[in-house]
Amino acid sequence: MSTRPSRVGIAIGDPNGIGAEIALKAAVAVGTRGAARPLVIGESFIVDRLCDVLGLDAAARECFEVHSVGALSPTDWKPGLVDKAAGAATVAYAKEAVKLHREGRIAAIAAAPHSETAVNASGTPFNGYAGLMADLTGTPRDEVFLMLEARGLRIVHCTLHESVRTALGRLTPALVEAAASAARATLPLLGRSDPTLCVVGINPHAGEGGLFGDEDEHITRPAVEAMRARGWKVDGPIGADLALSERKHDAYVAMLHDQGHIAVKMLSPKGASALAAGLPILFSSVGHGAAFDLAGKGRADASAMTDTVALLTRALGASS
Numbered sequence: 600m601s602t603r604p605s606r607v608g609i610a611i612g613d614p615n616g617i618g619a620e621i622a623l624k625a626a627v628a629v630g631t632r633g634a635a636r637p638l639v640i641g642e643s644f645i646v647d648r649l650c651d652v653l654g655l656d657a658a659a660r661e662c663f664e665v666h667s668v669g670a671l672s673p674t675d676w677k678p679g680l681v682d683k684a685a686g687a688a689t690v691a692y693a694k695e696a697v698k699l700h701r702e703g704r705i706a707a708i709a710a711a712p713h714s715e716t717a718v719n720a721s722g723t724p725f726n727g728y729a730g731l732m733a734d735l736t737g738t739p740r741d742e743v744f745l746m747l748e749a750r751g752l753r754i755v756h757c758t759l760h761e762s763v764r765t766a767l768g769r770l771t772p773a774l775v776e777a778a779a780s781a782a783r784a785t786l787p788l789l790g791r792s793d794p795t796l797c798v799v800g801i802n803p804h805a806g807e808g809g810l811f812g813d814e815d816e817h818i819t820r821p822a823v824e825a826m827r828a829r830g831w832k833v834d835g836p837i838g839a840d841l842a843l844s845e846r847k848h849d850a851y852v853a854m855l856h857d858q859g860h861i862a863v864k865m866l867s868p869k870g871a872s873a874l875a876a877g878l879p880i881l882f883s884s885v886g887h888g889a890a891f892d893l894a895g896k897g898r899a900d901a902s903a904m905t906d907t908v909a910l911l912t913r914a915l916g917a918s919s
Contacts, residue, residue, distance in 0.1 A: 605915040607908050608705035609663075610692040611641035614671055615678050615685040616889025617899035618711030619645050623653060623663070624901035625709075625908045630662025637908060638705055640696050642688075643667035645676060652897045668695050678895030686717030686725075693728065697735045700880055707881035707911040711904060712889040728884050729875040736879055744781040746850065746876040747859055747886060748910060749867035752843070753789075753850040754859035755782040755876050766855055767814070770801065775822035775852060779833065781877030782850045788881045789914045794849035797842050798823050798835030801854045805836040819854070860886075869900055872907040881914060883907050 609626060612618030619641055626637040639646060646665050670691035675684040696708045710728055718725040725731060733743045746755040757778045758766035779796055786794040798819050800806060806815035819836035826833040834848065839858045842851060853859035863871050864886070871886030885903035893899045 605912060606635040606638055606705050607707045607709055607911045608638045608640050608696045608699055609908060610696045610710040612711030613685050613689045613714045613717055613889045614645055614676060615680050615682055616712055616891050616894050618889060620649050620899045621901035621904040622711050623649055625904040626663035627659050628905045629908045629912055637663045638666050639663050640666045640692050642671055644673050668692055679891045681714055681717050681891060683717060683720035686714060686721035689713045689718055690723050693731055694735060706915050709907050709911055710884045712885060712887060714889050732875050732878055732882050738878055742777060742781060743875055743877040744778045746782060746785060746874040747863040748872045748874055749863045749870055752863060752866055754853050754863060755850060756853050756856060756859050759856050770818050770854060772818055772822040775819060776826060779826055779852050785874060785876040786849055791849045795832040796850055796852060797837060797848040798833060798852045799839040799842050799858060800836040804838040869902040870906040871903060872910050881911055883911060
């Protein structure tokens with residue numbers, strides 16, 4: 600198998616979901632644009648079956664290559680079922696992708712959706728790809744943050760799946776700086792060297808000088824001042840609505856889940872990429888789930904996966 604520096608590996612995620620289908624659709628879409636052929640990481644028998652379902656002819660199959668892992672037997676492949684065998688396979692595909700990256704056979708990883716229920720049922724503690732990839736690359740988990748990207752808008756999140764009350768209790772200048780640092784580590788991999796960042800405020804209008812709460816005076820403003828002292832190009836805190844509407848920066852540091860997710864998903868409801876910022880490798884999943892109800896039917900929307908593979912391919916081209 601030939602090695603190309605700009606090749607993206609696509610792990611198929613939960614094999615019982617839509618992962619393999621959207622991986623194939625994305626691989627064909629990107630492969631036909633003249634980029635290095637993506638490497639689909641999963642099971643050859645699943646790929647063969649879905650190629651038939653999707654009606655992919657020989658020319659389409661030439662747009663990608665397949666790396667069969669052997670983590671799931673044909674008898675354990677049950678499209679539409681949340682199952683521990685598929686959960687174990689999901690982890691195996693991610694691990695294999697990291698191994699292939701270390702060997703220089705791929706230069707970036709795109710991962711199709713997982714099922715946290717299935718993975719945990721398999722005996723692996725799991726709360727998403729970011730933590731798993733941190734462990735696999737030897738990166739402290741508290742240095743890895745979710746960065747959503749859609750149509751050039753990039754937002755890294757300080758907090759995610761927790762109540763607003765809990766999130767506010769965890770926000771500190773150090774946490775804001777850590778999220779910004781993760782973004783700065785990943786943006787050059789996306790072709791954005793010496794990036795500009797904007798820290799959005801916690802409160803409306805970033806607190807309006809304390810009129811709408813003093814959290815920004817104690818958290819976001821000191822963080823911005825500390826980052827500027829390091830020589831980073833950082834603005835803020837600026838109210839989220841103003842900052843995100845102006846689109847003047849390479850990336851934005853959001854305090855809360857909805858600040859970032861709503862903006863990205865309004866911009867591109869089906870095309871968001873979910874990058875793990877702060878890793879030493881370029882890794883992204885997608886902003887949706889495994890859609891077990893659509894598994895194996897050939898009807899899954901591959902927009903997000905196609906955009907993600909294309910994003911990684913462009914980034915590799917820019918950095919080569």
